[in-house]
């Protein structure tokens with residue numbers, strides 16, 4: 142806490158020295174205004190010309206009488222209040238983290254005890270997986286960029302944002318179940334790449350994973366800085382960048398790792414509360430707010446239909462799917478998001494943490510729930526922005542402010558006043574904090590486990606694939622006697638480890654006695670050291686995010702540019718990553734040529750196209766020309782398609798078709814990925830109904846695992862293909878038959894968007910809670926060994942007396958903590974997982 146307070150003071154002092162200038166009052170030039178302004182209703186040609194309704198003219202006159210239209214977001218939140226908000230968010234996260242640490246310490250007495258007794262990454266339920274995914278996938282960009290495209294392209298913008306980013310999450314269910322089948326012990330997708338394709342390919346993919354984390358971090362901080370600057374008075378970008386880094390760092394460092402999972406539940410719930418608040422304000426206006434010109438969807442429709450869309454929409458209407466800008470954005474969005482989901486370790490970690498069968502449903506339901514955030518939020522905010530612009534007869538923001546993502550904060554400020562401002566600030570901070578710390582942890586994990594442990598200082602240098610890391614004997618080898626193979630027991634069943642655990646749990650004070658188990662002590666100490674390095678790595682990465690923020694601000698990157706560029710840089714790795722777990726025939730050369738070749742094709746075609754615009758690639762117009770829609774579209778398409786093509790073609794050329802034995806041998810490589818301290822067979826033995834062997838690597842043959850996971854696999858494929866077809870083809874295709882919406886069609890559209898938000902909110906708030914509660918109850922009953930007796934109301938009667946109640950409470954706490962730690966281990970990639 143002291144650290145946070147000191148940082149807070151430093152930041153305040155730095156602020157005192159900063160200089161500010163008064164922003165010059167801006168006006169929209171008449172030529173620009175003419176592109177938007179209209180007195181007649183925009184509708185299908187068949188209906189003919191009609192004047193706007195009286196409602197519209199009345200509002201416009203009112204604006205003129207009140208001193209003319211307003212422009213821009215007015216920063217009204219005082220710096221002091223903003224600091225308090227920061228402090229509050231920090232304290233809130235720290236409080237949760239502290240509570241978590243207390244449970245660890247006082248209920249378990251020793252953290253190490255947990256690692257051995259409850260090491261069971263892979264037991265998170267459907268509801269929690271969905272919550273974690275929704276929270277991770279909700280970037281600050283999700284809240285801002287979706288509203289931006291809504292205000293530029295109309296109704297098709299939010300749809301493309303939501304549909305084009307939900308399918309990746311749903312399709313990820315397929316990768317998730319295949320990972321559980323073919324590499325159940327893997328904790329990162331990079332481990333699979335390393336096991337199958339070797340060092341060079343592994344390092345290349347590590348680079349792309351870094352790029353992904355870097356670019357996600359950039360778009361997070363750009364969006365965060367833009368919103369902070371627009372709403373908080375006298376806040377310089379430098380200070381905003383530093384504050385964001387402090388929030389991310391503080392949260393990650395103060396035991397925040399452990400609280401990630403709790404915070405994501407709160408975070409998701411908060412987001413939905415805010416969305417519903419805004420929907421209610423815009424469509425129902427319960428407080429009869431005089432600033433709110435709407436109040437029902439008919440009013441929203443009247444205003445929007447009297448406002449022109451200059452960006453290539455059919456008949457200049459915002460209420461149509463015939464929008465070239467919307468479509469280009471849709472395609473780029475789909476491509477880029479494939480990259481940010483498949484290539485970001487954070488989603489693989491969620492998949493690893495979930496139970497195999499529940500994980501599939503977690504991803505599907507998580508994707509459908511998340512769909513509501515951009516779809517409902519941006520439909521509401523974007524429509525409100527356009528309607529309010531129409532109501533005052535002039536755009537509320539300049540084009541560059543729209544590109545920065547300020548439409549959503551502006552609407553919140555105008556409609557909800559101070560409440561709206563704080564709500565947006567809080568939302569953005571939560572999004573930056575949870576996603577930012579996940580990215581920092583992901584980078585640190587890759588650095589330590591995939592680079593340091595693998596190449597710089599491995600536990601056993603020169604270890605060949607198929608050898609046991611503890612005794613260096615082969616796990617299985619044709620022609621070798623059983624006695625010459627590794628006989629290492631798993632740490633759970635090991636006597637030496639049990640003694641160690643007992644001794645360490647009794648020791649008081651910070652320094653724990655050394656491990657003494659003759660088999661596992663060296664490996665355990667090595668892993669503990671790695672964990673220490675990883676924490677330092679997290680500190681370092683957090684500090685590096687400050688110069689990153691400042692760099693983005695200095696070169697004037699905007700959110701839209703970064704968002705469009707993402708796919709060009711990383712989308713070439715999407716298909717190779719999917720193939721690495723789906724296709725046995727893929728080869729190292731195929732993977733490399735796909736990911737590198739695709740990236741080169743994407744970047745060069747993008748730059749080539751951009752150089753055709755006026756000014757070429759000169760420094761003064763670089764961001765503008767390279768940010769044009771069509772170069773970005775071409776670059777994205779080239780990147781993902783060349784990546785896929787090269788990976789396929791080169792793999793087929795470099796490896797002949799395989800026999801079923803060869804295929805099996807290929808997957809044995811990935812099944813070998815395991816942690817002797819918590820082997821995967823133990824984690825899945827309940828779900829797979831397996832017999833446990835003496836040695837940690839005794840495992841069932843592949844076809845048994847395949848058979849057990851068959852239902853989940855079919856579910857994942859059906860849901861993935863169905864929703865992809867629905868969101869990409871069927872839904873938008875059927876919208877094309879509508880043309881320009883009339884009032885009835887607009888009503889149906891907003892009812893769908895509102896309804897989706899209400900259902901998703903109900904699901905995400907209630908289901909995780911209910912499932913955890915249910916699990917607790919089952920565990921309690923099982924632990925007491927009592928058969929539940931019904932007391933007539935359907936409630937189980939507790940067979941214990943008052944004197945034993947505290948025992949039950951402690952047990953209850955333990956089960957909660959148990960599950961917490963389990964999920965944390967999954968999401969933070971703790972040392973014993975590897």
Ligand SMILES: [Zn+2]
Pocket residue numbers: 609610611612613614627628629
């Ligand atoms: Zn061994």
Ligand SMILES: [Zn+2]
Pocket residue numbers: 632635636637638639658659660661662
């Ligand atoms: Zn041992």
